[in-house]
Structure formats: C-alpha cells, structure tokens
Amino acid sequence: MTTDSTPAISPPAIFKQILKPGFLAFFLLTWIIANTSAADSKSPLIPIGAARVDITPDYPVRLSGYGSRTAWNDGVEQKLWARALVIGDKEPVVMVTVDSIAVPGSIAELAAKQLKDKFGISRARVVLAGTHSHNAPHPARDYLPTIFATSLSEEEWRAVDRYGQQMLQGIVQAVSMAIQKQKPCSLSWAQGSAGFAVNRRKVKNVASTQVDHALPLLAARDEKGEVVAMLVNYACHCTTLGAVNYVCGDWAGYASDGMEQDHEGAVGLVMIGCGADANPRDRGNGKLAVTKSHGTEIAREVQRLLGKKMIPLKALPEVKFQFVDLPLEAAPSRAEIEQTAATDKRSQRRHLAQRLLKKMDSGEALATTVSLPVQTWRFGNALAMVFLGGEVVVDYALKLKQIYGPDRLWVSAYCNDTPCYIPSVRILNEGGYEADFSMIYYAKPARFQPQVEPTLLKSITAMLPDNWQKQNK
Numbered sequence: 001m002t003t004d005s006t007p008a009i010s011p012p013a014i015f016k017q018i019l020k021p022g023f024l025a026f027f028l029l030t031w032i033i034a035n036t037s038a039a040d041s042k043s044p045l046i047p048i049g050a051a052r053v054d055i056t057p058d059y060p061v062r063l064s065g066y067g068s069r070t071a072w073n074d075g076v077e078q079k080l081w082a083r084a085l086v087i088g089d090k091e092p093v094v095m096v097t098v099d100s101i102a103v104p105g106s107i108a109e110l111a112a113k114q115l116k117d118k119f120g121i122s123r124a125r126v127v128l129a130g131t132h133s134h135n136a137p138h139p140a141r142d143y144l145p146t147i148f149a150t151s152l153s154e155e156e157w158r159a160v161d162r163y164g165q166q167m168l169q170g171i172v173q174a175v176s177m178a179i180q181k182q183k184p185c186s187l188s189w190a191q192g193s194a195g196f197a198v199n200r201r202k203v204k205n206v207a208s209t210q211v212d213h214a215l216p217l218l219a220a221r222d223e224k225g226e227v228v229a230m231l232v233n234y235a236c237h238c239t240t241l242g243a244v245n246y247v248c249g250d251w252a253g254y255a256s257d258g259m260e261q262d263h264e265g266a267v268g269l270v271m272i273g274c275g276a277d278a279n280p281r282d283r284g285n286g287k288l289a290v291t292k293s294h295g296t297e298i299a300r301e302v303q304r305l306l307g308k309k310m311i312p313l314k315a316l317p318e319v320k321f322q323f324v325d326l327p328l329e330a331a332p333s334r335a336e337i338e339q340t341a342a343t344d345k346r347s348q349r350r351h352l353a354q355r356l357l358k359k360m361d362s363g364e365a366l367a368t369t370v371s372l373p374v375q376t377w378r379f380g381n382a383l384a385m386v387f388l389g390g391e392v393v394v395d396y397a398l399k400l401k402q403i404y405g406p407d408r409l410w411v412s413a414y415c416n417d418t419p420c421y422i423p424s425v426r427i428l429n430e431g432g433y434e435a436d437f438s439m440i441y442y443a444k445p446a447r448f449q450p451q452v453e454p455t456l457l458k459s460i461t462a463m464l465p466d467n468w469q470k471q472n473k
C-alpha cells in the first residue's frame with residue numbers, strides 16, 4: 001500500500017488554480033528565483049570596476065623571452081593591454097594583469113607606490129601579474145639581464161626604458177579607470193579546466209608528466225546580471241607562437257579577446273599558474289591558428305562556467321603580503337668565473353660571468369638568496385588565492401592542493417616580480433633547464449639549495465590559517 005497526502009486535482013480544477021492571481025504571482029516568483037544564479041541571489045553587492053589600457057608600442061622594440069632573437073620587432077599581430085579589476089571602495093583589492101613577459105619587480109614596486117600615493121591603496125592589496133607572453137617587449141634593464149647572447153645596443157636599451165615607462169603608466173591608468181567605472185556587483189567563482197598544457201621536461205630521456213589543468217574563474221556581475229569582469233588562471237607557458245618576431249599576447253591575449261567578445265564592455269583578465277615547466281600542446285614557429293584555438297578553449301570554458309551555479313564570495317578578502325628569502329648554493333670562485341668568461345662556448349654563460357666579475361670589481365657581493373614576493377587573498381572559507389612571484393614549477397601548486405584541497409584553492413605565479421624560475425626538490429634532483437640553465441638567463445650566480453621548496457611552502461602555509469586545511473573544511 002502507498003500513501004499520498006496530496007489531494008487529487010482534476011484537470012479542469014488545475015486550470016482554475018493557474019488562473020488565480022495568487023498562483024500566477026507565486027509561479028512568477030518561482031521562475032525568477034530559478035533563473036537567477038546562486039551567486040546573484042546570495043552575494044551582497046560590492047563596488048567593482050574593471051578597465052583596460054592599450055600598451056602596444058608604436059615604435060620599434062626588442063621582444064623578450066627568447067635569447068635567440070637579434071633584431072627589432074617585425075610589426076604587431078595583436079594589441080597588448082594592461083587590465084585592472086578593482087574590488088571594493090573603502091579599502092579595495094586590486095588585480096592588474098599585463099600582456100607581458102612579466103611585470104618586473106622594479107616596475108611593480110613603482111606602480112604600487114603610485115597607487116598608494118594616488119588612491120591610498122596599500123601594497124598588500126595590489127597584485128601585478130604578467131601573462132608571460134614571449135611576444136611582448138623586453139620591459140626593464142634589470143629583468144632577465146643576460147637572456148640575450150650579447151648585450152643590447154644603447155638605442156635598444158633606451159627602447160626598453162621607454163616601454164617600461166609605458167607599461168607603468170598603463171597599469172596606473174587602468175586602475176584609475178577601473179575605480180571610476182565601479183558599480184554594485186556580485187562576486188562569485190567556479191573551478192573549470194582546460195587541456196592544452198603539457199609538461200615540457202625530458203631529462204635523461206625521462207619525460208615528466210605532472211601538469212595542472214585547473215581553470216579557476218572569478219566573475220563580477222552587475223545588478224542586472226551582466227558580466228563586468230572575468231579573471232581566470234591557467235598553468236601554462238604563454239608560448240604557443242614560438243620565436244616569431246612580431247608583437248602578440250599569445251594564447252592569453254586571445255583568451256582575453258574571446259571573453260571580451262562574448263561579454264561586450266566586460267574585461268577578461270588572464271593570470272598564469274604554476275606552469276613554468278608546462279608548454280602549450282602543438283606549439284611552434286608562428287602557429288597563429290593554434291594560438292587562437294588555445295585562447296578560444298579558455299574563453300569557451302569561461303562561458304560554460306558562467307552558465308553554471310557559481311560559488312558566491314560575500315565580502316572582500318583578507319590579504320597578506322611578504323617577501324621570502326630563498327637560499328642559493330654558494331657562487332663559484334673568482335677563478336672559476338674568470339675561466340668561464342674567457343672560454344665558455346655558451347655566449348649567455350660568458351655574458352653572465354662578465355657581469356659577475358664587474359660586480360665583484362665594484363665591491364658588490366654576489367647574491368646568496370632570491371627575494372620572492374608571496375601574497376594571499378582569502379575569501380572566508382570559500383576560496384584562498386595564492387600569488388607567487390617567479391616562474392614556479394607545477395609541483396608547488398599540486399602540493400598546496402594536497403594540503404588545502406583542490407576545490408577552494410587558486411595558485412598563480414608571475415605575480416609582483418619574476419626574479420627567476422622556482423624549482424622544486426624533484427626538479428633540482430633531476431636537473432635540466434628549470435633547475436640550472438635558466439638561472440644564467442636570470443643572472444643568478446648559482447642554482448637554488450634544496451631548502452627552496454620547504455622554505456617557500458612553509459611561508460605560504462603560515463599565511464593561511466591552520467583551521468583552513470583540507471581536513472577541517
């Protein structure tokens with residue numbers, strides 16, 4: 001026997017019920033609730049604004065990222081932008097992403113100071129991230145100083161200085177415009193994925209497989225539900241194009257284009273995760289169609305996530321910022337450096353040795369540590385965002401996700417400075433580009449000590465509270 005407490009209603013009675021005004025109002029209300037996303041219905045409104053400023057050079061520049069390039073750029077394929085997202089009005093947090101190989105520490109600190117002076121925003125509340133496009137201008141004399149086989153000419157260095165100024169002004173202007181455009185918005189996030197990142201390492205014929213395909217999305221919508229800003233993070237080098245010599249934002253630039261075309265007037269910001277040892281699949285010499293397809297893959301996943309129920313973020317994040325000293329091995333002796341400067345076959349190695357000798361001659365000590373900016377934004381128990389400087393390998397993101405769980409953690413690299421690669425103990429043991437040769441491009445006198453990994457992980461976990469760990473969710 002079954003029981004049913006609902007009284008049976010005959011078909012004509014149903015039509016009579018539907019026609020009653022009270023039933024119609026109830027039906028309309030139910031429809032409105034069902035068609036409003038969870039984020040919109042549950043998030044309090046926060047003043048949020050986003051803007052972008054064109055920072056494409058209209059003069060010859062030297063592109064960064066590949067030491068093999070020897071000439072001025074050959075035209076512009078895609079414009080470059082500084083994009084800003086400003087969340088909150090009294091004590092806002094600011095995210096800036098720049099279509100650039102990096103935002104060097106020297107430019108990041110100047111920008112942060114100007115934002116403090118103009119708008120009273122403290123350093124800890126500002127994130128300055130590069131997309132790591134290898135088709136953007138070299139931005140500063142002190143960034144990747146020994147990437148080129150021979151030093152640039154003075155005319156080329158002056159173009160570097162000019163572009164650095166243009167980037168700095170673009171960053172500050174984008175933030176200023178985003179503040180002016182602020183309006184009440186809801187904020188929410190969701191976790192998606194994209195599949196084109198592949199681990200690029202092969203050492204002694206053993207290929208690494210570690211990869212992080214997570215694509216977290218932070219979205220701001222206005223009172224009408226229109227998307228105002230989208231911020232995504234993906235752990236992959238921005239190098240689908242390869243070493244062609246024209247200006248382009250690479251896959252990150254096309255991902256932003258795709259998001260901004262899907263939502264007219266909105267701003268699509270792209271950050272790069274711990275993808276220092278990941279390259280895009282099927283990359284190569286000027287593959288523009290493949291580059292665009294990688295951008296489209298990101299924009300499509302953003303569209304899918306926006307159509308789903310997203311997790312509301314109800315208040316501004318708690319922010320923390322510090323510089324952490326990461327230990328280097330002892331530098332070679334002066335005799336060894338002199339030998340390298342005189343005889344090494346690799347021109348970058350000779351170039352670095354000459355630079356180190358110059359430093360020693362002027363009485364300057366060689367570096368024993370690398371100072372890395374580490375920053376966190378924690379939105380209650382819903383989401384923690386970790387922003388690391390440097391080219392950070394995937395092991396760090398995977399280990400942090402083991403500690404905190406993958407479903408409420410966001411880990412970005414290339415933030416606030418990119419002083420060099422940040423290898424893990426595994427990669428230091430294996431050797432290869434990310435452990436060794438890349439340190440020459442970044443003008444470091446030696447590789448990292450194995451303590452680099454526990455030192456960095458400890459500094460991050462100290463910035464997120466103990467009770468926030470996975471088991472206590």
Ligand SMILES: [Zn+2]
Pocket residue numbers: 132237276391
């Ligand atoms: Zn890189």
